[in-house]
Amino acid sequence: MARSNTQVEADAAALREEIARLQQRVAQAEERRRALVHIMGDLNESNRKLGEQRKAMLHILEDSHASNLKLGDSRKAMIHIMGDLRETTQEMERREQELREKQEQLVQAGKLATLGELTTGVAHELNNPLNNIGLFVGNVLDQVRLGRFDRNSIVGELENAMDQVRKATAIISHLRTFGRAAPISLEPVDVDEVIERSLLLMQEQLRLRAIEVELDLCADELIVLGNGIQLEQVFINLLTNSRDALAESRGKTIRIATSREGDWVRIRFGDTGPGIPRELEQRIFDPFFTTKEVGTGTGLGLSITYSILKEHGGQISVEPGRGARFLIELPLMTGPPPEEPLF
Numbered sequence: 507m508a509r510s511n512t513q514v515e516a517d518a519a520a521l522r523e524e525i526a527r528l529q530q531r532v533a534q535a536e537e538r539r540r541a542l543v544h545i546m547g548d549l550n551e552s553n554r555k556l557g558e559q560r561k562a563m564l565h566i567l568e569d570s571h572a573s574n575l576k577l578g579d580s581r582k583a584m585i586h587i588m589g590d591l592r593e594t595t596q597e598m599e600r601r602e603q604e605l606r607e608k609q610e611q612l613v614q615a616g617k618l619a620t621l622g623e624l625t626t627g628v629a630h631e632l633n634n635p636l637n638n639i640g641l642f643v644g645n646v647l648d649q650v651r652l653g654r655f656d657r658n659s660i661v662g663e664l665e666n667a668m669d670q671v672r673k674a675t676a677i678i679s680h681l682r683t684f685g686r687a688a689p690i691s692l693e694p695v696d697v698d699e700v701i702e703r704s705l706l707l708m709q710e711q712l713r714l715r716a717i718e719v720e721l722d723l724c725a726d727e728l729i730v731l732g733n734g735i736q737l738e739q740v741f742i743n744l745l746t747n748s749r750d751a752l753a754e755s756r757g758k759t760i761r762i763a764t765s766r767e768g769d770w771v772r773i774r775f776g777d778t779g780p781g782i783p784r785e786l787e788q789r790i791f792d793p794f795f796t797t798k799e800v801g802t803g804t805g806l807g808l809s810i811t812y813s814i815l816k817e818h819g820g821q822i823s824v825e826p827g828r829g830a831r832f833l834i835e836l837p838l839m840t841g842p843p844p845e846e847p848l849f
Contacts, residue, residue, distance in 0.1 A: 632678070635670035642667035694839055695737060697728040697771055698764055704741035708749070712760070717752055722763035728771045731839045732818045740814055743807040744775050744832060751779030751830060769838050776831040787824045 642663045649660060705712075705719060712719060730737075745760065752758040755778055763774045782790060791812040808822075815822050820836035 632674055635674040638670040639667045639674075642670070692731050692733055694729050695732045695734045697730055697737070697773065697836065698723045700734055700737045701741055701762060701764070701773075703734075704738050704745060708742060708745045711749060712745070715749060715752070715758065717749060717758040717760060720759060720761045722761070724764045724766055726766055728764055728766060729839045730771055730818070730836045732836070736814045737818070740811045740834070741775075743811045747807060748775075748777035748779065748830065752777055755779050766838060769840060771836045771838050773834040773836075774825070774831070775834065776825075776827065776829055778829045781827075781829050781831075782824060790824070791822070 645663045646660050649656060701721075701723070705721075709719075741762075748760045752760075757778045759778045761774075761776045765772050765774075791808050812822055815834060815836070818836055820834065822832055822834050825831040825833050
């Protein structure tokens with residue numbers, strides 16, 4: 507009987523151990539289940555986020571595709587705009603070239619018109635040396651005819667005649683150079699020499715009208731980078747205007763003064779004529795504007811003068827005072843001259 511109780515207790519203990527072991531396994535299984543549920547939850551959350559990221563990526567791809575399409579359209583538009591810009595640039599260059607050619611033609615026309623006005627004065631300038639040549643050659647002929655062959659005297663007379671030939675040649679050469687249509691080249695130019703050459707062409711016209719010229723040229727050498735013939739036309743245009751403006755004046759004087767102020771050459775040009783009305787000061791440089799009677803002026807002189815000075819990097823302006831007064835400013839050439847003329 508005692509043995510049976512012991513067996514029962516042993517079986518009960520074994521059963522309790524088995525139950526404890528099973529309960530432990532159930533607890534472990536429950537923990538694994540909960541962990542699995544948690545993992546499944548995380549996995550679902552990850553899948554949900556992945557789905558959202560996928561949708562976002564699809565949206566980005568759609569936007570990128572749309573952007574690529576827009577970029578392609580923009581690129582096509584840019585190519586079209588560049589093509590139009592290239593054509594516009596070429597057209598502007600062509601028009602600028604045409605304008606430059608027209609300006610050169612206008613300047614040449616102005617020079618020819620000036621030459622026409624200078625014909626009388628130049629004819630007188632040529633007449634003097636021709637008369638002197640005739641006189642010197644006549645003296646030589648008289649000596650030969652009279653048999654008074656004095657070698658030194660004849661040589662002297664002929665040398666005098668040659669001096670007059672050179673003078674006439676210089677006048678004709680100057681006129682030919684002034685009137686020639688040649689490519690515009692820029693080179694070192696002495697401003698005072700240009701003024702003196704201009705006065706040489708105009709001096710007979712001014713003398714016949716009893717117009718005095720007062721020169722106050724700078725003692726320093728005033729060199730600018732420019733075209734001597736074009737600058738000569740500037741001063742001839744101004745001299746011509748003053749000549750016409752002084753026609754009815756009592757005191758007929760033209761004053762020209764040059765100076766250097768810093769890196770600029772300044773030429774002050776004035777006359778004792780009636781002057782320029784203040785309300786016209788802004789218009790006198792316009793093409794074809796003139797205060798002269800119909801048929802007596804083209805209105806191009808000051809316009810051509812303004813254009814020439816602009817091309818030389820300078821300017822012309824009206825100054826206050828009695829008569830017509832102009833201030834011309836040109837940049838002084840401070841560096842070495844170019845190796846070749848600029849075209």
